[in-house]
Amino acid sequence: MTDNETKRPNDKAPDPDSAEHQLDAPDSPEGMAEENGEAAEAVPEDPIVLLEAQVADLKDQLLRALAEAENTRRRAEREHQDILRYGVTNLARDILAVADNLQRALDSVPEGARADNEVVASLATGVELTAKEFMSALERHGVEKVEPLGELFDHNKHQAMFEVEDTEQPAGTIVELLQPGYMLHDRLLRPAMVGVAKGDPRTPPEDVEHIDTTA
Numbered sequence: 001m002t003d004n005e006t007k008r009p010n011d012k013a014p015d016p017d018s019a020e021h022q023l024d025a026p027d028s029p030e031g032m033a034e035e036n037g038e039a040a041e042a043v044p045e046d047p048i049v050l051l052e053a054q055v056a057d058l059k060d061q062l063l064r065a066l067a068e069a070e071n072t073r074r075r076a077e078r079e080h081q082d083i084l085r086y087g088v089t090n091l092a093r094d095i096l097a098v099a100d101n102l103q104r105a106l107d108s109v110p111e112g113a114r115a116d117n118e119v120v121a122s123l124a125t126g127v128e129l130t131a132k133e134f135m136s137a138l139e140r141h142g143v144e145k146v147e148p149l150g151e152l153f154d155h156n157k158h159q160a161m162f163e164v165e166d167t168e169q170p171a172g173t174i175v176e177l178l179q180p181g182y183m184l185h186d187r188l189l190r191p192a193m194v195g196v197a198k199g200d201p202r203t204p205p206e207d208v209e210h211i212d213t214t215a
Contacts, residue, residue: 099131162196
């Protein structure tokens with residue numbers, strides 16, 4: 001029996017399209033590309049890039065912390081300056097009544113009483129010196145008396161108690177002073193109580209605001 005006769009009739013050459021052949025075949029270009037992509041994704045990130053990102057983040061945090069610390073320092077400095085300038089506000093406001101009473105005592109002395117009575121003259125002189133020294137003490141702490149007679153009414157510093165007609169003064173001019181006001185540096189301690197000129201209602205001035213005397 002020849003070699004050709006020993007071959008089985010069912011033996012065939014392998015089909016290149018069969019599944020078995022595809023399993024044994026070399027990887028296709030598409031499969032190799034996918035494997036290469038997965039390998040690229042698996043490569044760890046450059047440590048230098050990571051360190052640079054961390055440094056940038058820490059630098060940003062440091063700058064923010066420094067800015068917050070500077071803001072806190074400035075705020076504390078402003079509060080300290082305010083305490084130095086305005087720390088006596090409550091005390092100064094409470095003792096303004098003493099200055100009022102000293103002035104009332106002087107105003108209560110009748111005209112000519114000093115010349116007629118040596119005791120009254122001596123007492124009035126003592127009250128004047130006391131009032132002067134008292135005001136000097138207030139001024140050393142930044143308290144200033146506001147006596148705006150003849151000035152235009154300013155609602156930031158004055159309190160209008162009434163309006164006066166036929167004063168021959170421009171509308172809004174302070175023509176009477178009932179009680180002086182006081183400032184502590186640039187802050188109002190107490191408004192001055194005043195009477196203001198009403199002026200001619202037919203020609204109200206444009207630069208004088210309406211004065212509310214009901215306050």
